[in-house]
Amino acid sequence: MSSDEVIRIASPADFHVHLRQGRLSALVTPHVRKGGFTLAYVMPNLKPPITSTEQALAYKGDLEALDPDVEYLMTLYLSPELTPDEIRKASRAGIVGVKSYPRGVTTNSDGGIESYEPYYPVFEAMQEVGMVLNLHGEIPSNPATNTCVLNAEPQFLPHLVSLHVRFPRLRIVLEHATTRAAVETVKSLGDTVGCTITAHHLSLTVDDWAGQSFHFCKPVAKYPDDREALQEVIREGHPRFFLGSDSAPHPPAAKATATPTDACAAGVYTSPILLPLTAHLLESFGALDKLEGFVSTFGRKFYGKEVTGTESQASVTLRKKKTTVDKVWALETEEVVSFWAGKELNWSLE
Template identity: 60%
Template sequence: MADQIVLPSPADFHVHVRQGAMCELVTPHVALGGIRTAYVMPNLVPPLTKTENVLAYKAELERIAPSVEWLMTLYLHPEVTPDEIRKAAKAGVKGVKSYPRGVTTNSSSGIEDYGLYYPVFKAMEEEGMVLNLHGEVPSDDEKNISILNAEKHFLEHLRKIAAAFPNLRIVLEHATTAEAVECVASLPANVACTFTAHHLWLTIDAVAPQPHHFCKPIAKEPRDRAALQNAIKSGNPKFFLGSDSAPHPSASKTPSISDSGELHSCAAGCYTSPFLVPLVATLLEGFGAIDKLAGFVSDHGRAFYKVPAKEGSSVTLRRPAVPNQVPVRLGEGALEVVPFWAGKELAWEIVNN
């Protein structure tokens, strides 16, 4: 078993780095975790619906962490018109992220009818931009739709969009089900899919008692986790890393009661950026896929997004001489964040970060 692995410029094709003080804290963690290229989500408050706002955000990230290549996205919204798409493409914005209304953090401006955005998708197809889909539908008691099956119900939308726009690159984000894996594998090469690190380890049984494991989409059954792991083991280039690393203050991850007696719900998200590449290596080794690590964390995603690795940006992993333990907390006070796998040991560490 190898004691050292050289990876060609790891890339995370789905990351949240927030805004304000939290952004200052967590943005440097992306490079710390071994990532050289990061694809940034636009669900800020307010959401990033204008090219100039996206570019301003990118400049802020480059100020905080200049060693990372930041790839930027727009938030699908009525303000994102075909003309805005062309403007964004010329400015180097790589994609557009679609959030169904109300399904996750800062998604109250999300969409309900994908058909309304077909002119936008056509412009994206023509400009070579990527459509990133949060693959859930809103819960609906009348239709028996909940967070447990919301992803399965979304797949019909994915199939329709892929059929209507055969030259539009589409990514189903943070898939969690066997059905999603099967669907993406069955569609043409313009459709790909990201997996998070935490969904390669979690099942619903691990989420139920632990608010720090709660995320959207929620982790599913063991057979679903196995489907994600097997997709990586297959080496299929459609599947690659998108961490959905999402920092929340510790206080927001624990249900609490306000002074007015209102019960606040637990925020959705797992935070993995500061140790992402060693964590992924540890997980893949655990289910017999360490030989697929370079493809999963670099090659497949870069090929799909057409973002080549820069020379001299490789990352070397080695087995630590002493246990490499995930910190139990990062930041302090109102900015304290409890990371995923807090207190657990990683089988790998970064040598040359």
């Protein structure tokens, strides 16, 4: 329901977020709801990574203790410990997906994969039980193949296509797409392939992160034409493209020196402003009428998490009212610098 001044969204869902552990988690987990969201699809790249059902359930318990009013959908980290039996166990325990990180491409990806073939039995089991494969879609930089952060995503796309061809019933999500090539590839594939888009990639291009390490994330933001492709597919209201914020907090000192050759502190932090920021950006490129699809219904449908009667009462209201974004979010000794720090947003949460 919307008028010129007010928009109501049924149960916004963030289908890709980093909630960390320990004191940093205590700071950032309550920001999911502060940013307007009632569902969080939680990434497993902790130290150590979440590789078993027990670990994922314990982590879910930690998050529920920090904010019980968010639905946390849990994921496992694709690694050699993961067996088809563990997949069946995880599925029975309500774990929703498995996240694949190519080795070395981003934060805590040292234990990531080098080839998909050894995991085919795991993917077969996931297809059987209906678990989702979440792909970080980048090839590690390599001068021998002319691969660097700017073409790492397009060079990854053949892997997405071949996984889909081999496992056509396996639901696969290409995470945080940044290029026109990625948008076109996902559109060309079947209904079992979805794609998340972050809020920050709707705003940034190379010019914004080269020399500004707080805007450095993986995959890096690309060319203006790539950003235009992300905006176009949202304007079109394509139902397989939905929000996954990839909101990724890091200590300010680590962010200040982050570079593509040391991807340890890759990440942009958007959680506490996520819904107003997304509304602001969609309005800026003429897609405000697609907001509810992009932040709620499309992703929920892909994951089979449609809004029920009670959840629809958990709707969130945005009002057209300017606010200035805080520069830093803090809890005791923990601090995170916000995306859009000190800038104005046109929309506020009620």
